[in-house]
Amino acid sequence: MSTLSLLLFIGVCALATFATRVIPFVALAKHADHPLILHLGRYLPPTVMMILVIYALRDFRPLLDGRLNAGATGWPMMAAALIVALLHLWRRNALLSIIGGTGAYMAMVQLGWMG
Amino acid sequence: MSLPYAWKEAGKLTLPVMFGYLPLGAAYGILAVEVGVPWWAAVMMSLVIYAGAGQFLAVALLAAGAGLMELAVATLMLNSRHLFYGLSLLKRFQGAGWRKPYLIFALTDETYSLITTLPAERAGDQALAFRVSLLNQAWWVLGSIAGVLAGSTLAFDSRGIEFALTALFIVLTLEQARRLRRWLPFAIAMMTGLGALLLLPDRHLLLGAIGAASLILLLHYRHVQRREANA
Numbered sequence: 001m002s003t004l005s006l007l008l009f010i011g012v013c014a015l016a017t018f019a020t021r022v023i024p025f026v027a028l029a030k031h032a033d034h035p036l037i038l039h040l041g042r043y044l045p046p047t048v049m050m051i052l053v054i055y056a057l058r059d060f061r062p063l064l065d066g067r068l069n070a071g072a073t074g075w076p077m078m079a080a081a082l083i084v085a086l087l088h089l090w091r092r093n094a095l096l097s098i099i100g101g102t103g104a105y106m107a108m109v110q111l112g113w114m115g
Numbered sequence: 116m117s118l119p120y121a122w123k124e125a126g127k128l129t130l131p132v133m134f135g136y137l138p139l140g141a142a143y144g145i146l147a148v149e150v151g152v153p154w155w156a157a158v159m160m161s162l163v164i165y166a167g168a169g170q171f172l173a174v175a176l177l178a179a180g181a182g183l184m185e186l187a188v189a190t191l192m193l194n195s196r197h198l199f200y201g202l203s204l205l206k207r208f209q210g211a212g213w214r215k216p217y218l219i220f221a222l223t224d225e226t227y228s229l230i231t232t233l234p235a236e237r238a239g240d241q242a243l244a245f246r247v248s249l250l251n252q253a254w255w256v257l258g259s260i261a262g263v264l265a266g267s268t269l270a271f272d273s274r275g276i277e278f279a280l281t282a283l284f285i286v287l288t289l290e291q292a293r294r295l296r297r298w299l300p301f302a303i304a305m306m307t308g309l310g311a312l313l314l315l316p317d318r319h320l321l322l323g324a325i326g327a328a329s330l331i332l333l334l335h336y337r338h339v340q341r342r343e344a345n346a
Contacts, residue, residue: 001177006156012183013173014163016190021222024201025208025215032205039336043300044203044329045231046291050304051324052224053288056281058312058320077278084282088289098131098282106275 057081076108125246131286132225133254134279140258143170145266147259150178154263161259165221165252169194193318196325200227207231211241221248225280232287235294299335303328 001009031037060074084101088094140161147157152174160170169190176186200222207230208215218241229251230244237243292301304324311324 006153006177009173009177009183009186010156010160010163012187013160013169013190016187017164017166017169017194018220020191020194020197021201022219024198024205025219028202028205032209035340036333036336037202037205039339040199040329040332041203041206042295043297043332043335044199045227046288046295047300047304047328047332048199048203048325049228049232049284049288049291050301051308051321051328052228052284053281054304054308054312055321055324056284058317076275077281080278081281081285084285085289088286094286094290095127095130097286098134098279101282101285102134102276102279105278109275 053081076105079108080105121242122246122250125243125250128229128247129250129254131279131283132229132251135225135277135283136251136254137258137261138276139167139280140255140260141262141265143167143174144259144262144264146171146262147174148263148266150174152177157263158256158259161252161256165255166194166223167255192322196322197222199325199329202329203231207238207244208241211244214241214245218244218248221252223251225283226251228284228287232290232294300332303331307331 028037057077060078080101083104084097087100088097091097143161144157147160147170148154157174160173164170164173172189172193173186176189181189201219204222204227208218211218226248229247233240233243288301307324307327311320311327315323
């Protein structure tokens with residue numbers, strides 16, 4: 001692949017990505033104070049956050065095609081997620097919850113626990 | 116607030132993203148070099164595209180010899196969830212001045228999550244949002260460079276470290292719940308998230324769930340409006 005076509009490839013990808021981010025700001029610039037936009041501004045972030053959690057944990061599939069499935073990372077993932085949530089409810093220290101949960105997950109995966 | 120302190124504050128906020136972006140960026144760099152992308156192009160993509168899943172897809176399409184049209188459509192589809200992120204930030208980014216273009220450019224899942232969960236008294240602080248956005252991209256670019264340089268010879272066993280991003284989303288969800296004290300958005304997320312998990316293929320999962328959730332919030336808005344009109 002020539003350098004020029006590679007640059008073109010990167011340019012198209014960059015433009016398409018930026019388009020998805022900038023379109024609302026351009027198309028709806030005059031409606032920032034509309035009550036619907038404020039409604040979405042209030043409720044959409046927590047909704048998206050929870051969806052991202054579900055998405056991040058999607059490898060946990062105890063049932064796959066109607067059969068019991070003990071995936072290699074499914075159970076450690078759920079255990080670590082629980083550790084994060086409990087740590088956070090207990091101490092409310094974001095960094096502690098994240099490092100604690102991630103450390104536990106890495107240990108479980110690397111040492112092969114609960115696999 | 117002094118400048119070093121301000122960066123320190125932003126640095127602390129982005130630390131969990133660093134734990135996620137460095138290894139993920141490295142994985143991307145390794146993959147890019149493996150499929151034959153020149154090192155400078157791989158790093159350039161992290162600078163000008165800056166999208167996690169989007170860049171993995173781009174590298175795969177590049178290796179497969181996909182056309183520009185195919186690339187554009189696939190990228191738009193994959194990243195279209197960002198449309199909804201913008202919708203909920205219209206108000207917040209007002210008056211961000213020269214920082215606004217970059218804030219919009221750098222709007223990844225993780226950056227969106229961090230800046231929408233800032234404490235209420237910092238929500239209007241565009242300078243802080245800017246520092247958080249810039250640092251997050253710095254972690255991503257540094258990770259990519261490390262991946263490109265090290266190739267697949269990386270010695271440190273970092274398996275599992277990408278869980279930091281999952282942990283970050285869990286913590287931010289709990290913080291959002293504490294702030295809002297409403298069950299509605301979480302019920303909607305459970306419904307659309309689990310629904311999408313059951314019904315949709317992996318690549319359409321996020322867009323499907325976030326799109327459906329936005330639609331439900333729109334209906335909820337109309338419902339609230341009508342109730343207020345009748346009251």
